[in-house]
Amino acid sequence: SVVLRSPLLLPIQTRLKHYVIGQPLGQGSFGITYRGFDTQKKTLVAIKEYCPSEFVARHKDQYSLTLHSEQAQETFDIGLRSFRNEAQLLKRFYHGHIVRVFNYFDAHRTAYLVMDYYEGETLQAYLVRQPRQRLPWQEALALLVPVLDGLQQIHAQKVLHRDIKPANLYLTTQNRLILLDFGSARQVVAGHSRSLTTILTPGYAPVEQYGVESQGPWTDIYAVAATLYRMITGRTPPPATDRILSDTLQSPVEQIPDIPLTLNSALLQALAVRPQQRVPSIGQLNRQFQAILDHGAETIRPLESSLAEAYPPPNKFKQWTVWLAVAVVVVGITVGVTLGSLALLNNRAISEELQIRQESLSVDHELNVWQEKERCGTNACYLAYLDAYPEGRYAVSARARIEQEQQRLKAATSSLQLFQVFRDQLRDGSQGPAMVLIPKGEFQMGSPDKEVGRDRDAEHQHWVKIGESFAIGQYEITVGEFRQFANATRYRTDAERNTGGLKGCYLAYYESSTGHYKYRYQENFNWKNPKFSQEENHPVVCISWGDAVAYAAWLSEQTGSTYRLPTEAEWEYAARAKTTTARYWGNDPDQACLYANVADLTIRQEFSNWDIHNCTDRSVYTMPVGMLQPNRWKLYDMLGNVWEWTCSAYDKNYSGAEKQCVPSHNWDSDRVARGGAWSDSPLGVRSAKRFNTTPMYRSGGRGFRVVRE
Structure with a gap:
């Protein structure tokens, strides 16, 4: 089926200052x-455009906004000013659980704000996937409490959110909850033109938002409590207006008996219909929740007075810090006296004493490192210890921990939700590539007889099981x-080492004597300089199979998990995502520009005689990954952008090699690449197209993605 793109959307690859527009989120x-x-920063961002669809349309230039009527100008301008004010305000805040705005500007008769981009999903989507659509109360509180700290800072500046709900909370792949969409423009515009149902969400909005x-x-306190109620019980509270005459709210503990009574009471107080009966501040609510999280079902003294806001309880950590400081001073004096006494020893005794102390310090250092890695507890940490002490006192334990961690990772992978996006941690604390968990299954590999463009000799259909x-x-x-x-x-x-007698990278060039475009290996061109402009977020090219x-081997060593290239069968199975058409969006090649960076009308600017798709993706060469629409399994650019190496040897007859990986030391047979590239017709x-080349081959259209076992 054909997917129509909204006429209000900016074209992909639109430039706004130093930002490039991708697909809509x-x-x-x-x-x-x-x-x-x-x-400039070489990173993904989220860009929000003020675009009230009731009043505007996209101009025929595809960029500017135009009003439907002059009567809408005043309301549009009011909302635009509020949108700018929101951007100005949020730009002053930096909190790990509040969406960060770091730029805003005017363009195309409207305004834009630039925010951090997060990988993950809304809390609403996450909850829907959970058993009974709810979370254990401990997990729910642990996720939500850090957000309240950020909201407290926002409230201190006399700013309200007014639309807190699961759909406006984003759960990142690092399990961090982010509060999104303050929507002040929505509030202001709605006050001038729309019904209340467009600016509040029944169940999460208290009575005062109905006027x-x-x-x-x-x-906001009411909305926070309603959100937590939904997280814990799996149900949205009844609309506040329905509770005025007869309160129909069911107590959380009636639905989930293991909820602490203290949490049940705190939730019911925060969900009181009358504002005067609710807890007076988000800070106080935060402390109540934190105390419940710390002590569980134990009896907790309620924080009843608003004075608690101004005079928080004493910080026990500071008291311990004082005692630790005293202990350090005492130890320092003792060490000083001990070292001073060494001056009384003869030279030989001093030498022996210093040697003993140096050996002692060395052992202590290794112990400190080991204890630090034990606290960390990941394979990357244990591998870092082994790098420093390959034959150390704890080397056997480190290797045992690595084996245990590998087993744990396997168990963790089995507990992941299908199609969940995750990243493994590298040794330096950074994150590896984003991965998606794909289910086992069975599919028809290859192409049917009537598929346009089919290679009859190499694409015969057969059933393959992904076990x-x-x-x-x-x-x-x-x-x-x-x-x-x-x-x-x-x-x-x-390409950098000119391996295999091939100098550089295989690239397209224009031969002026014939007027044709040709390909050849060109020296001094490689992944750092593929002869066309690339940013950090473009797919890497000029990569051989060995590269x-x-x-993948480095990634395995960094994470403790097994990474490799996909088999040819795994690649096609993931690309198809249960589809049977020629492409995962259908059979029409001219729909490609919504999903894939391919040879299109744009490429004719430089390669005028190439066969193309009759569409425009606004990119001649590679484009940043993930800019277009994914397949139904959340995988981006499975077709187009770059050909992707698989780990399989080429077998024209599909005799089983498509389901296996060639050993890394075997360079005898051709390898298979899949997916097509920016240059392909x-x-x-x-999905079924195969491209076989030697493992040494590298070109401006060849890259890869990885699989984790």
């Missing part, structure tokens, strides 16, 4: 949020990710 009645790329009483911090679930990269490996590996290992690619295998951009 969300589209509401008052604005559109896009995935974007910051070309019954004045709003204040107590308004185990596996994780595959959500995106192709980027320049930035490959650079991290190359810098850490001082790795030089085959890709080396990256419709014949090359199909």
Whole structure:
């Protein structure tokens, strides 16, 4: 089926200052949020455009907004001013659980704000996937409490959110909850033109938002409590207006008996219909929740007085700090006296004493390192210990811990939700590539007889069983990710070393004598300089099969998990995502520009005689990963952008090699690449299309993604 793109959306690859617009992340009645790329900082961002769809349309230039009527100008301007004010305000805040705005500007007769981009999903989507659509109360509190600390800072500046709910909380792949969408423009515009149902959410909005009483911090307190109620019970509270005459709210403990009575009481107080009966501040509510989280079902003295806001309880940590400081002084004096006494020893005794002390310090240092790695508890930490002390006192224990951690990782993977996005941690604390858990299953590999562009000799259909679930990269490996590996290992690619007698990278060039475009290996061109412009978030190119295998091996060593290239069967299974058409969006090649960076009308600017798709993706060469729409399994660029190496040897007859990996030391047979690239016509951009080359091959259209077992 054809997916129609909203005419209100900016074209993909639109430039806004030093930002590049990608696919939309969300589209509401008052604005559109896009995935974007910051070309200066080389990172993904989220870009929000003020776009109240009731009043505006996109101009025929595809960029500017135009009003439906002159009568809407005043309301549009009021909302625009409020949108700018919101951006100005949020730009002053920096809190790990409040969406960060770091830029805003005017363009195309509207305004934009630039925010951090987070990988993950809304809390609402996450809850829907949980058993009975709810969380254990401990997990729910642990997620929500840090958000309240940020909200307390916002309230201190006399700012309200007014629309806290699971849909406006974002759970990142690092399990961090972020409060999104303050939506002040929505509130102001709605006050001038729309019904109340467009600016509040029944069940999460208290009575004062219906115009019954004045709003204040107590308004957000109600919404926070309603959100926690939904997280714990799996149910949305009844609309506040339905509770005025006869309160129909069911107590949480009636539904979930293991909830502490203290939490039940705190929730019911915060959900009181009358604002005067609620806890007076978000700070006080935060302390109540934190105390419950710390002590569980134990009896907790309620914080009844608002004076608790101004005079928090004494900090026991500071008291311990004082005692520790005293202890350090005493130890320092003792050490000083001991060292001073050494001056009384003869030279030989001094030498022996110093040697003993140095050996002691060495052992203590190793112990300190080991204890630090034990506290960390990840494979990366234990591997770091082994790097420093390969034959150390705790080396056997470290290797045992690594084995245990590998087992734990396998168990953790089995507990992941299907299609969940996650990242493994590297040794330096940074994150590895985003991965998506794919289910096991069975599919028809190859293409049917009537598929346009089919290679009859190499694409015969046959059933393949994928016996185990596996994780595959959500995106192709980027320049930035490959650079991290190359810098850490001082790795030089085959293109840089001119391996196999092939100098540089295989690239397109224009031959003026014939007027044709040709390909050849060109020296001094490689992944750092593929002869066209690339940013850190573009897919890395000019990569041989050996280069890709080396990256996967490094990633395995960094994380303690097993990373590799996908088999040819795994690749096609993931790309199809249960579809049977030529492409995962359907059979029409001219729909490609919504999903894939391919040879299109844009490429004719430089390669005028190439066969193309009759569409426009606004990119001649590679584009940043993840800018277009994914397949139904959340995988981006499985077709187009770059051909992707698999670990399988090429077998024209599909005799089983498609389900296996070639050993990394075997360089005899051709390898298979899949997916097509920015330079490919419709014949090359199909789920079943195969491309076999030698392992040494590297080109400006060849990259890869990884699999984690």
